[in-house]
Amino acid sequence: MSDFMFMLESHLSADQNRVLSQVQVAATEAGVSVFLTGGAMRDMLGGYAVRDLDFTVDGNALKLARTLAKGTGAEIISSDERRKCAEMVFPGRVRAEIAMARQERYPKPGAAPQVTPATIHEDLWRRDFTVNAVALSLNRASRGLLIDPTNGQGDLERKELRAVSNYTLYEDPARILRLWRFKVRLGFTIEERTRQQYENVRLEELEQKIPSARLLDELEQMAEDANPGEILRALDQEKLLPLFSPALAGTKLNLAGLAKLHRARQLIPYGAPFPVDNMPLFLCLLTEKLNAREKSGLIRATGLRRSHVSAWQKLEARAKRLERELKSPKLHKPFAVYQALSETPGELVLYLLVHSEIRLVHDRIRNYIEKYLPASLEVTEQDVQAQGGPPGTAKYRKIKSELIEARLNARPKRPAPEEAAPETPPESPPPARRPDARQPKVSRA
Numbered sequence: 001m002s003d004f005m006f007m008l009e010s011h012l013s014a015d016q017n018r019v020l021s022q023v024q025v026a027a028t029e030a031g032v033s034v035f036l037t038g039g040a041m042r043d044m045l046g047g048y049a050v051r052d053l054d055f056t057v058d059g060n061a062l063k064l065a066r067t068l069a070k071g072t073g074a075e076i077i078s079s080d081e082r083r084k085c086a087e088m089v090f091p092g093r094v095r096a097e098i099a100m101a102r103q104e105r106y107p108k109p110g111a112a113p114q115v116t117p118a119t120i121h122e123d124l125w126r127r128d129f130t131v132n133a134v135a136l137s138l139n140r141a142s143r144g145l146l147i148d149p150t151n152g153q154g155d156l157e158r159k160e161l162r163a164v165s166n167y168t169l170y171e172d173p174a175r176i177l178r179l180w181r182f183k184v185r186l187g188f189t190i191e192e193r194t195r196q197q198y199e200n201v202r203l204e205e206l207e208q209k210i211p212s213a214r215l216l217d218e219l220e221q222m223a224e225d226a227n228p229g230e231i232l233r234a235l236d237q238e239k240l241l242p243l244f245s246p247a248l249a250g251t252k253l254n255l256a257g258l259a260k261l262h263r264a265r266q267l268i269p270y271g272a273p274f275p276v277d278n279m280p281l282f283l284c285l286l287t288e289k290l291n292a293r294e295k296s297g298l299i300r301a302t303g304l305r306r307s308h309v310s311a312w313q314k315l316e317a318r319a320k321r322l323e324r325e326l327k328s329p330k331l332h333k334p335f336a337v338y339q340a341l342s343e344t345p346g347e348l349v350l351y352l353l354v355h356s357e358i359r360l361v362h363d364r365i366r367n368y369i370e371k372y373l374p375a376s377l378e379v380t381e382q383d384v385q386a387q388g389g390p391p392g393t394a395k396y397r398k399i400k401s402e403l404i405e406a407r408l409n410a411r412p413k414r415p416a417p418e419e420a421a422p423e424t425p426p427e428s429p430p431p432a433r434r435p436d437a438r439q440p441k442v443s444r445a
Helices: 003-011 014-030 038-046 061-072 120-125 152-158 175-186 192-203 212-224 228-237 255-265 278-286 292-302 306-326 334-342 346-355 359-376 381-386 394-409
Strands: 033-037 053-058 075-080 085-090 094-100 102-105 114-117 135-137
Touching (some): 003 038, 014 061, 053 120, 212 228, 228 255, 255 278, 346 359
8 A cells, every 4th residue: 555545544534435445446347547636635635634535537427426326325416517527425424526537728717618538637737726736546556646747745835825827717717716715724825926816817807707606616615614704704805705795794794603603613523423514504604694685695696506595594493493402301311412412413503502592502512512422432333243233233223322321321430439547546635633632742942
């Protein structure tokens, strides 16, 4: 195994490693070459948590995506026939993109590109920033080979964002939004020539040519970010938020609410099962101070999908129902709280952490996140199998639930009292004087 493969597998979760193996097997069976690219490589080489897996295929990517969906239970949530790519969600909520290696030529700024198949090297040269133009071969003959034609690894070490070409931001003005998102998220500086290119794009007002689909894509990316408020603050300072909605400015930009969300997310233990649909939660907080007309303008400007709008508009009512449930006296035992919240979508739990003013609700949520959820993870697969529960069966799930209940509801053991040291007997008092005892005579001079 190459050093890069070892580094990659140590950065991925168990579910992500499973998806990585499934894609490699499917690509081998289909006879196509596959590479890990984009954000996954940037985050791995930069030492960040890998959020999504981006696979580039030297062949029919959409066919490979359909094969994976049938064989793994993954869902294709969107596809692009022009670019020959598909967004997928695998079991375990692992998000991945399967895309064809391609070249893109833009007839004019902001226009739909002309797409043609390409080699992996050509694909990397058409990307936005050098830190995203790195690939790792997952093919049997060259497994673990790093491909870095633009020296993105060097820019990662320097913590610098550099455009791949002198026309990167002109061709696709939506990349100026990505530039600031990466700057805030990674804490990188912008290379001088890239900054000059950005200033020229703004002087020509090419940001007005960003299509609604790309604005929506940026909203979705911000929703997944750990601290979207800081990205919005940067976009506000650059006068770019009116692209989404002219109302998102001044006191109507809910930075305080988004800061509360950031603090709530930090409570979640790393690697714990806490699935969250971030988009409706983000939209709730982003638009909290907007009126109905202003919200409708945001929907039109970004082309929000009906599923997004529906989930966003129903979130508050669903959270209120959960709030009433968490006030119930029936949840007086730790396992009862664990049961109620472990089966609840994470976005409802985070919404209440941000908005609920009921102390009992806050306490029960924090106890679940900080105590009960970590304690439940101490019940291992080996513990369940030792009780006769084969994995994947109803019996397995029942035994696991019983073991978690026993662990959470067990009374904490009282520390054994320290053995008392033997007491030293007090000194005997002097014998009492008898009333009739004669006093010694004192001679007087």
